[in-house]
Amino acid sequence: MSPAPHLSTPELTYVEDDTFDPWLRAVARGFQEEFHADETGLDRAVFANDRSFGFAVDGRWVATCGALSRALVVPGGASVPTAAVTVVTVHAPYRRRGLLTAMMRHQLEDVARRGEPLATLWASESLIYGRFGYGPAVTRAVLSGQTRKLDFLPDVRTAGSVDEVTREEFLALAAPLHERLRSSRPGTMARTGERGWDFATYDAEHVRGGASELRHVVHYDEAGQADGFATYRYKEEDDGAETASEVRIGELWAEEPTAHAGLWRYLLDLDLVRRFRLRSGPVDEPLRLLVRDARAVGTQVLDGLYVRVVDVAAALRARTYAAPLDVVLGVDDPLLPANSGRWRLTAAGQGAAATVERVDTEPDVSLGVLELGTVYLGGTRLSELHRVARVTEHTPGAVAAASVAFATDRAPWCPDFF
Numbered sequence: 001m002s003p004a005p006h007l008s009t010p011e012l013t014y015v016e017d018d019t020f021d022p023w024l025r026a027v028a029r030g031f032q033e034e035f036h037a038d039e040t041g042l043d044r045a046v047f048a049n050d051r052s053f054g055f056a057v058d059g060r061w062v063a064t065c066g067a068l069s070r071a072l073v074v075p076g077g078a079s080v081p082t083a084a085v086t087v088v089t090v091h092a093p094y095r096r097r098g099l100l101t102a103m104m105r106h107q108l109e110d111v112a113r114r115g116e117p118l119a120t121l122w123a124s125e126s127l128i129y130g131r132f133g134y135g136p137a138v139t140r141a142v143l144s145g146q147t148r149k150l151d152f153l154p155d156v157r158t159a160g161s162v163d164e165v166t167r168e169e170f171l172a173l174a175a176p177l178h179e180r181l182r183s184s185r186p187g188t189m190a191r192t193g194e195r196g197w198d199f200a201t202y203d204a205e206h207v208r209g210g211a212s213e214l215r216h217v218v219h220y221d222e223a224g225q226a227d228g229f230a231t232y233r234y235k236e237e238d239d240g241a242e243t244a245s246e247v248r249i250g251e252l253w254a255e256e257p258t259a260h261a262g263l264w265r266y267l268l269d270l271d272l273v274r275r276f277r278l279r280s281g282p283v284d285e286p287l288r289l290l291v292r293d294a295r296a297v298g299t300q301v302l303d304g305l306y307v308r309v310v311d312v313a314a315a316l317r318a319r320t321y322a323a324p325l326d327v328v329l330g331v332d333d334p335l336l337p338a339n340s341g342r343w344r345l346t347a348a349g350q351g352a353a354a355t356v357e358r359v360d361t362e363p364d365v366s367l368g369v370l371e372l373g374t375v376y377l378g379g380t381r382l383s384e385l386h387r388v389a390r391v392t393e394h395t396p397g398a399v400a401a402a403s404v405a406f407a408t409d410r411a412p413w414c415p416d417f418f
């Protein structure tokens with residue numbers, strides 16, 4: 001028997017091969033989910049023991065925390081080594097006694113030691129992670145509506161064709177296309193790592209939410225080359241008189257207007273379907289600009305990927321800036337003091353590398369590391385945070401200049417859940 005929680009001292013413990021399954025079981029319990037003992041293979045492949053830890057009492061896991069080693073696209077297209085933080089749980093009897101705080105501190109120091117400039121996560125509840133410097137950097141759009149109200153404008157052109165293919169055929173076509181397309185989308189992640197695509201297209205029965213298996217769609221251009229792809233599930237609904245079934249779109253990737261329009265038309269025109277839902281679209285998904293009735297594209301805007309700047313200088317150097325900039329940022333980071341201080345950021349504008357150096361001069365703009373993470377991918381403007389007094393401007397015009405330079409043409413988007 002374990003001691004009573006109030007008499008126990010949980011110890012920070014790393015996962016080993018023979019404690020991995022109990023750790024995963026504790027993760028499932030922490031999320032109020034069922035543990036699937038026969039489906040641990042993918043987790044075993046993607047979780048490294050030296051990034052998987054928690055707290056244990058007498059060998060029993062009472063808290064869990066982990067990170068996947070990923071690469072995040074930042075403005076300008078570089079892929080930056082990034083900790084993808086996940087599986088954070090504290091067993092209910094051990095809540096609110098600081099275990100999460102201890103794990104977050106420990107993990108951030110580890111990420112810094114590894115030389116990863118950024119950490120990211122999806123928050124189960126949006127109140128949790130701001131205190132640790134994670135800012136909501138990617139906003140996601142949940143799009144939904146009645147498929148039959150979504151006729152395209154008369155001039156919208158489609159060309160080529162769409163096919164549904166096997167998972168194997170899909171991976172062969174989508175993986176190289178994704179590699180080509182993702183650099184123009186800050187917030188997206190490489191899937192080239194250990195079983196990256198298996199993770200991105202995980203399709204066990206218990207993740208389907210009562211819908212069909214994952215279906216794989218490819219768009220071909222007029223010459224027969226794949227130039228877009230999408231995934232979806234079909235969810236049967238019947239209101240008694242008529243079908244009310246839904247197409248649940250996982251992701252849709254296409255840059256060419258004809259591929260983008262062709263994929264949407266295919267998904268919206270599926271027989272037996274009356275409703276559609278895209279759970280994590282980019283906020284600048286242009287579907288509403290394609291249809292006659294823009295209001296028929298219902299849009300809900302939610303927080304998506306959170307970004308934590310772990311190494312200010314490396315992170316600021318890794319991205320590019322949309323306009324010339326010469327600014328001293330005063331950064332405050334109570335958890336990682338090496339980030340605190342004044343950083344002079346100079347950039348020549350679009351595409352040019354930035355210079356970042358620690359300086360003693362007075363800052364032009366002061367901000368917390370949470371605010372820096374929030375604006376880092378270009379999704380939220382520095383001027384928006386300034387308007388609500390979350391950043392301080394010391395030099396008139398400095399916020400406006402930095403705001404323009406940090407902004408991106410394409411909204412950051414993250415279709416990768418972890």
Ligand SMILES: CC(=O)SCCNC(=O)CCNC(=O)[C@H](O)C(C)(C)COP(=O)(O)OP(=O)(O)OC[C@H]1O[C@@H](n2cnc3c(N)ncnc32)[C@H](O)[C@@H]1OP(=O)(O)O
Binds near residue numbers: 089099122123125
């Ligand atoms: C990236 C991911 O994996 S997201 C998944 C997060 N996990 C879950 O949602 C699973 C269910 N929840 C849990 O397991 C736990 O409640 C956790 C992990 C969220 C919090 O763990 P705890 O050990 O209780 O957190 P800890 O005691 O360190 O709390 C630190 C502070 O955060 C606050 N806090 C913690 N969780 C929450 C929450 N869900 N909502 C609001 N405040 C919270 C605490 O009140 C405390 O505030 P204080 O410092 O002002 O007193």
